[in-house]
Amino acid sequence: MNFIDNPGKLRGFEKNIKVEKVSRRSILKGLGVTGGFVLAAPVMSRQAFAYETGAGKMPHGVVVDPRVFVAVAPDGVVTIIAHRSEMGTGVRTSLPLIVAEEMEADWSRVKVQQAHGDEVKFGNQDTDGSRSTRHYLMPMRQIGASARTMLEQAAAKRWGVPATEVKAVNHEVVHGASGRKFGFGELAADAAKESVPSIEGLKLKDPKDFHYLTKGKIGIVDLHDITTGKAGYGADVRLPGMKYAVIARPPVTGGKLVSFDPDGALKVSGVEKVMQVRGWPWPSKFQPLGGVAVIARNTGAAIKGRDALKLVWDDGPNGKYDSVAYRKELEEASRKPGLVVRKEGDADAALKSADKVIVGEYYLPHLAHVSMEPPVAVADVKGDKAEIWAPVQSPGGTREDVAKTLGIPEQNVTVNVTLLGGGFGRKSKCDFALEAALLSKELGAPVKVQWTREDDVHHDFLHTVSVERIEAGLDKNGKVIAWRHRSVAPSIASTFAAGTVHQAAFELGMGLVDMPFEIANISCENPEAAAHTRIGWFRSVSNIPRAFAVQSMVGEIAHATGRDQKETLLALIGSPRIVKPEVKDLWNYGEPYDSYPIDTARLRKMVELVAEKGEWGRQVPKGHGLGIAVHRSFVSYIATIVEVAVDDKGKLTVPRVDTAIDCGTYVNPERIESQIEGAAIMGLSLAKYGELTFKDGKVEQKNFDDFQVIRMDESPLITNVYIVAPGPDTPPSGVGEPGVPPFAPALMNAIFAATGKRIRALPIGKQLEA
Amino acid sequence: MIKVKINGQEQSWDGDPDLPLLWFLRDEAGLTGTKFGCGQALCGACTVIVDKEAVRSCITSVNDVAGREITTIEGLHPTGDHPVQKAWRQVNVPQCGFCQAGQIMQAAALLMDNPKPSHEQIREAMSGNICRCGCYQRIENAVHLASTGV
Ligand code: FES
Ligand code: FES
Numbered sequence: 035m036n037f038i039d040n041p042g043k044l045r046g047f048e049k050n051i052k053v054e055k056v057s058r059r060s061i062l063k064g065l066g067v068t069g070g071f072v073l074a075a076p077v078m079s080r081q082a083f084a085y086e087t088g089a090g091k092m093p094h095g096v097v098v099d100p101r102v103f104v105a106v107a108p109d110g111v112v113t114i115i116a117h118r119s120e121m122g123t124g125v126r127t128s129l130p131l132i133v134a135e136e137m138e139a140d141w142s143r144v145k146v147q148q149a150h151g152d153e154v155k156f157g158n159q160d161t162d163g164s165r166s167t168r169h170y171l172m173p174m175r176q177i178g179a180s181a182r183t184m185l186e187q188a189a190a191k192r193w194g195v196p197a198t199e200v201k202a203v204n205h206e207v208v209h210g211a212s213g214r215k216f217g218f219g220e221l222a223a224d225a226a227k228e229s230v231p232s233i234e235g236l237k238l239k240d241p242k243d244f245h246y247l248t249k250g251k252i253g254i255v256d257l258h259d260i261t262t263g264k265a266g267y268g269a270d271v272r273l274p275g276m277k278y279a280v281i282a283r284p285p286v287t288g289g290k291l292v293s294f295d296p297d298g299a300l301k302v303s304g305v306e307k308v309m310q311v312r313g314w315p316w317p318s319k320f321q322p323l324g325g326v327a328v329i330a331r332n333t334g335a336a337i338k339g340r341d342a343l344k345l346v347w348d349d350g351p352n353g354k355y356d357s358v359a360y361r362k363e364l365e366e367a368s369r370k371p372g373l374v375v376r377k378e379g380d381a382d383a384a385l386k387s388a389d390k391v392i393v394g395e396y397y398l399p400h401l402a403h404v405s406m407e408p409p410v411a412v413a414d415v416k417g418d419k420a421e422i423w424a425p426v427q428s429p430g431g432t433r434e435d436v437a438k439t440l441g442i443p444e445q446n447v448t449v450n451v452t453l454l455g456g457g458f459g460r461k462s463k464c465d466f467a468l469e470a471a472l473l474s475k476e477l478g479a480p481v482k483v484q485w486t487r488e489d490d491v492h493h494d495f496l497h498t499v500s501v502e503r504i505e506a507g508l509d510k511n512g513k514v515i516a517w518r519h520r521s522v523a524p525s526i527a528s529t530f531a532a533g534t535v536h537q538a539a540f541e542l543g544m545g546l547v548d549m550p551f552e553i554a555n556i557s558c559e560n561p562e563a564a565a566h567t568r569i570g571w572f573r574s575v576s577n578i579p580r581a582f583a584v585q586s587m588v589g590e591i592a593h594a595t596g597r598d599q600k601e602t603l604l605a606l607i608g609s610p611r612i613v614k615p616e617v618k619d620l621w622n623y624g625e626p627y628d629s630y631p632i633d634t635a636r637l638r639k640m641v642e643l644v645a646e647k648g649e650w651g652r653q654v655p656k657g658h659g660l661g662i663a664v665h666r667s668f669v670s671y672i673a674t675i676v677e678v679a680v681d682d683k684g685k686l687t688v689p690r691v692d693t694a695i696d697c698g699t700y701v702n703p704e705r706i707e708s709q710i711e712g713a714a715i716m717g718l719s720l721a722k723y724g725e726l727t728f729k730d731g732k733v734e735q736k737n738f739d740d741f742q743v744i745r746m747d748e749s750p751l752i753t754n755v756y757i758v759a760p761g762p763d764t765p766p767s768g769v770g771e772p773g774v775p776p777f778a779p780a781l782m783n784a785i786f787a788a789t790g791k792r793i794r795a796l797p798i799g800k801q802l803e804a
Numbered sequence: 805m806i807k808v809k810i811n812g813q814e815q816s817w818d819g820d821p822d823l824p825l826l827w828f829l830r831d832e833a834g835l836t837g838t839k840f841g842c843g844q845a846l847c848g849a850c851t852v853i854v855d856k857e858a859v860r861s862c863i864t865s866v867n868d869v870a871g872r873e874i875t876t877i878e879g880l881h882p883t884g885d886h887p888v889q890k891a892w893r894q895v896n897v898p899q900c901g902f903c904q905a906g907q908i909m910q911a912a913a914l915l916m917d918n919p920k921p922s923h924e925q926i927r928e929a930m931s932g933n934i935c936r937c938g939c940y941q942r943i944e945n946a947v948h949l950a951s952t953g954v
Contacts, residue, residue, distance in 0.1 A: 254898065266836075406839075716938055
C-alpha cells in the first residue's frame with residue numbers, strides 16, 4: 035500500500051534517518067494514486083470526531099489520508115510519516131504510534147520517516163502551541179483505521195469472504211472461521227488498490243484493546259541513535275563541497291552595518307571568504323538581521339575569522355534600550371488605567387469600598403530560549419531551486435519564507451526537517467534558514483550557517499518583559515470582591531508590525547482575560563508598551579508572567595486573611611462551572627469553546643489531586659516551605675506543589691515537586707512525565723536565574739556563565755507526576771507547555787512559607803541572601 | 805602535521821594547530837556525534853574522552869591532544885552497548901537528545917574513575933553538563949543504573 039513518493043529526499047543525511055530500504059517501485063507502478071483528501075474542520079462531522087478541535091482552522095488544515103502517511107512494503111515493514119518536528123516532546127514517536135495502534139501494526143516492524151515541509155500534502159506542520167497531539171490524535175487514528183480497513187478488504191477479497199469476517203491482528207489479517215492468515219506485507223499490493231474508506235464509516239478500536247496508546251511502554255524512535263551519536267540534528271548535516279559560515283550581526287535590533295574590514299579574517303588559516311549578508315529593517319517578521327559572513331573550511335576557522343573582523347555599526351532606533359529604565363516605564367504604566375480588555379461588574383467602585391486592598395506588582399524580565407542546539411541551517415541553492423536542511427518547528431512556513439526571500443516559487447523549495455536540539459519556540463522563526471539560503475545563493479555552493487551561543491543569546495526572539503499589577507479588594511470577611519489586573523508588556527505582534535503597543539488577543543488570553551476566579555467585579559487592562567527588541571514565542575508564552583502574578587497573589591491573599599493557600603485557591607476558583615468571561619474575541623488557544631471551555635471543576639480537581647498526592651500540609655523541616663499553584667493553559671489543567679528549602683545563607687534547594695495534569699485523552703504518559711519533569715527544571719531555571727538585560731541597546735549576557743540555567747546539582751531531587759483524564763471522550767489538550775507556568779508561583783509561595791519573604795520580581799537572584 | 809588517534813583510527817591534521825578539537829571532529833573528521841553547545845566549556849555537550857579523562861573538546865586544541873587517544877560517542881562501544889548507553893535506553897532518558905552524547909561520555913568517564921559513585925558524587929560529576937530539556941532526574945537514575953549493572 036502506498037505511499038510516500040519521496041523516500042530518498044534526505045540526501046546527505048540518510049545515514050541518520052531510518053529510511054525504508056525495500057524497493058516499493060513495483061507496487062507504485064500499477065497504482066494510479068489520486069490526490070489525498072483534505073479535510074477542513076467545518077466538514078468534520080461530530081460523529082466522526084466525537085469532539086471538535088481548531089485543527090482545521092490552522093493554515094492548510096488537516097490531511098486524513100493513509101496514502102500520504104502510510105506505506106506497507108512487501109516484506110511487511112510499515113513506514114509511517116511523522117509530519118511534525120521532533121524537539122524533545124516525543125511527537126515523532128507519539129503520532130506514528132497512534133497510526134500503528136489503529137492499524138494493528140507491530141511497532142517493532144514500523145519505521146518512522148520525517149516529512150519534508152509540504153503543508154498542502156501533509157496538512158499543517160507548525161510544531162508549536164502544544165498542539166500536535168491535540169490536533170492529530172483523532173486524524174492519526176483515522177489514518178490508521180483506514181489503512182487497516184484497506185488491508186482487511188484486500189484479504190477478504192482474496193479469500194472471497196465478507197470483509198466483516200476478517201480482522202487485522204498484530205501485523206496480520208486473519209479469517210476467524212478458517213484460521214487463514216496473511217501478513218501485512220503479503221497484502222500490501224492489493225491493499226493499495228482498495229479505495230480509501232470514508233471517515234464516517236470507519237470503525238475505531240475500542241480503547242480497551244489498545245496495545246500502545248496510554249500505556250507508555252514504548253521508547254522514543256530515536257533512542258538508539260541518540261545514545262550512539264547517530265541522531266541527525268541540523269548541525270550534523272554534511273553535503274559534498276559544503277562551506278561553513280558564521281555571521282556577525284548588528285548588535286542592536288534595528289541596527290545596520292556601516293563598514294567592515296575583512297583583512298584580519300582573511301588572514302586566518304581556513305578562512306576562504308568574507309561577504310556581506312542582506313538584512314531587513316526591523317520589524318520584519320523572521321527576515322535576517324544582516325551583517326557580515328565569514329566563510330571557511332570548518333566552523334572553528336569561521337569563528338576565529340569573525341573575531342578578527344573590524345566592524346562599524348549604526349545602532350539605529352533602539353540604541354538606547356535599557357532594561358532598568360524600561361522596567362520603570364512598565365511599572366509606571368501599570369499604575370495608570372489602560373485599555374480595558376475584560377470588564378465584569380465595577381472593579382473601581384468595589385476596590386474603593388473594599389475593607390482591604392492587596393496590591394502586588396510582579397516583574398518578569400526578558401528570557402532567552404537557549405535551546406541546547408543553537409540555531410543552524412544548511413542550504414543548497416542552485417538557480418531557481420533551493421534545498422534546506424534545518425531544525426525548524428515550522429517546515430511549511432520556512433518553505434514559504436525561503437521562497438519569498440529568494441524570489442522563487444514555493445514548489446522549488448525543499449525543506450528537510452532534521453531533529454531539533456530543543457526548540458521552545460525559538461525554532462518557529464526561520465531566520466537562520468533564510469541566512470543560509472541567501473549565502474548559498476551568493477556562494478553558488480552548499481553552506482552551513484552555525485550560530486554560536488553568543489549569537490543565540492544576542493539575537494534571539496526573546497520572551498517579552500512584563501509588569502503584572504494586581505489589586506485585590508477584600509470585604510471584611512476576607513472574601514475577594516474586586517480584582518484588577520493590569521498587564522504591561524511588549525507584544526509578539528511587534529515583531530510583525532511596527533508601532534504595536536497593545537498585546538494581541540492570543541497573549542491576553544494566556545492567563546489575563548481567561549482568569550477563572552469567581553469574583554463579582556473584574557477589570558483586566560492592557561496599558562501600552564512599545565518593543566525595543568525582537569519579541570517571540572517562548573515555551574508557555576504569556577502564561578509564565580500571568581501565572582506567576584495571579585498565583586502569587588493567591589498566596590498573598592492567603593497570608594493577609596490568615597488562611598491556608600490551597601483553601602484560598604479553591605475559594606477563589608469558586609463553584610464548579612463553565613466560566614464565560616465577558617471578553618470580545620476570547621482567545622481559547624484556537625480551540626472551539628464548546629469542546630474546550632474553562633471548566634472550574636477540572637481546575638479544582640487538579641488542586642485537590644495534587645494536594646492529596648503531594649501531601650499538602652505535611653510537616654516539613656525548619657527552613658522548608660510548601661507552595662501551591664494551579665493554571666490552565668493550552669487548554670490543559672495543571673497544578674504544582676513545590677517544597678523548597680532555604681538555608682541561613684539564602685541558598686535555595688528544591689527537595690520535592692508534585693504535579694498533577696489533566697490533558698484530556700492522552701497518548702504516551704511516559705513522555706508526558708518527561709515533559710513535566712523538564713518543565714519543572716525550566717521553571718526553576720527562569721525563577722532562579724532567568725534574566726536578559728539590555729544596556730545601550732545591546733544584550734549584556736553572552737553564554738551559560740551569565741545567562742544561567744539549572745544544572746543537575748541544583749535540580750529537584752524528586753519530581754512526581756500524576757496524569758488524569760476525565761473520561762475517554764475528553765478532547766486531548768496541550769502537554770509541552772502547560773507544565774512551566776505554575777512552577778514559579780508555587781516556588782514563590784513555598785519560599786514565603788519557608789522564610790516570610792515575598793518575591794515579586796524574578797529572577798530570585800540574590801534576593802534571599804539579604 | 806599533527807597525529808591523533810580517534811576511536812582507534814589514526815588521523816592527521818595539517819591545518820591550524822589551534823583549531824578546537826570539537827571542530828576537527830565534527831567538520832574535518834565527520835564525527836558529528838560530539839555536539840557544540842557553548843564553545844566555552846560551560847555546557848559539556850562537546851565532551852569526549854581523552855585517554856581516560858572527560859575533556860571539553862571545544863576548548864581543547866588539536867595540538868593539545870597530539871599523540872593522544874580520543875574516544876567520541878561513536879567509538880564508546882562498537883554496537884552502542886556500553887553499560888551507560890544501555891542504562892540511558894532503559895530509563896528512556898533523552899528529550900531532544902542534543903546534550904546526551906556529552907552526558908553519556910561524562911558518565912562513562914565518571915564510572916571509569918569511580919565505578920560505584922554515590923548520588924552526591926553523580927550529581928557533582930554531572931553538573932558541568934547542561935540539559936536544557938531538564939532530563940537530570942533520569943540522567944542521575946541512568947548513571948546509577950549503569951553503575952549497579954544494567
Ligand atoms: S560546547 Fe564545549 S562545553 Fe559547551
Ligand atoms: S535532552 Fe535536550 S538538552 Fe538534554
